[in-house]
Amino acid sequence: MPELAEVAYFANRWRPGLDERVREVVIHPKARVFRELERPRAMPEQLARKRFQEIRTHGKQMLFGFEDRWLVGHLGMSGKLWCAPVNHRVEKHDHLVIRLRHRQLVFTDPRMFGSWQLLDEAALDSLWNHLPPEVTDRRFTKARLAAFLQRRARRPLKAVLLMQECFPGIGNWMADEVLWRTQLDPRRLAGSLTEPEVAALWKKLRLVCRQAMRIIGTDWGTPPRTWLFPHRWKDGGCCPCGAPLVREDVGGRTTCWCPTCQES
DNA sequence: TCCTATGTTGTATG
DNA sequence: ACATACAACATAGG
Structure with a gap:
């Protein structure tokens, strides 16, 4: 959990x-x-x-x-x-x-x-x-993220975001949430991102971590329906955009994404 | 019975 | 040495 x-x-x-x-x-x-x-x-x-x-x-x-x-x-x-x-x-x-x-x-x-x-x-x-800097830490820089993505260039983004040595605290649902907000297909290889995509990923990583801490960290609040979070858990869920969500194994973990919002 | 589960690690392979 | 892929760990619940 x-x-x-x-x-x-x-x-x-x-x-x-x-x-x-x-x-x-x-x-x-x-x-x-x-x-x-x-x-x-x-x-x-x-x-x-x-x-x-x-x-x-x-x-x-x-x-x-x-x-x-x-x-x-x-x-x-x-x-x-x-x-x-x-x-x-x-x-x-x-x-x-x-x-x-x-x-x-x-x-x-x-x-x-x-x-x-x-x-x-x-x-x-x-x-x-x-320990490595947390995602919300000032030392978690865009350059640090870019370098790590290059080092894991042949792995899908989803698998890379789960690596605690670079993303302490990110787990299965947070990785999916971040990729959904960045509109990146979780199957994309980490080394394939353009510079603007890396910048967007960096921004959303920090945003999701900050918001999750605020909403869940103190009193286990429920993230709003505007997140992927409440829609992702079982088959048959729909993205807030209306499209049916996909649930498939990516990098060894069940992964949920919106094929409309997250184009490959 | 079979499948799934918000995680990590050891091991085999390239 | 480094990166990648995957089984294994143990239990409960659908």
Whole structure:
């Protein structure tokens, strides 16, 4: 489910717990979501008694600060964060539960494509502080976009927009939304864009990221009907222009576009 | 039963 | 070394 703005939304579900201390951490040490931890069993004790102080996100990554330890989480395909009352009992897909005095911070993920890491200050510096610029960042320049499209010249645009190394936070629906607004066929090869097309793509990438964060990021609002978003999910949908939308596999992912608005 | 799912990664191949 | 293509991961729901 989660892309840029949904990730920001979920990260903020833990906000009510800020300033509280960790009483207990409950995990399933063998759950796939802890595959990046060297010693999953050590994690609960490393967080015990620490104060929850900070929430940040970067693309689809979330960072939670606990004094001198930082949890980095990724929600995968089906992960969710929420605050549970203190009497909540751990359920089947609750893989990480951080118990505070007044609530519990819960990570639920049926498919277990999500992942968690625990960083110390050195690891935080080497990992979190060297991420690529976000799409809305001033350093995400048109030249940077053009260079990346050239490097991935033989892949369809749709597949390229999903590459987190250049487009942190862009996922399946956001990629389709951006291409629809840019009126580019998702099957076009990245290296085939003209300079004005690159400029338009850059502009729409930034626009969709900003608007998604504003509408979905804080309270999971519903994007208006003027977006592709509400029309794209199942077969039989129509573009706001009236034409039937196409849904097909492009670059390994189901892709939705308007054959009228997005000419090849 | 079969197909799909808002994601990433490992591996084979060119 | 670099780029590309695709299976694999695990589960639920239609």
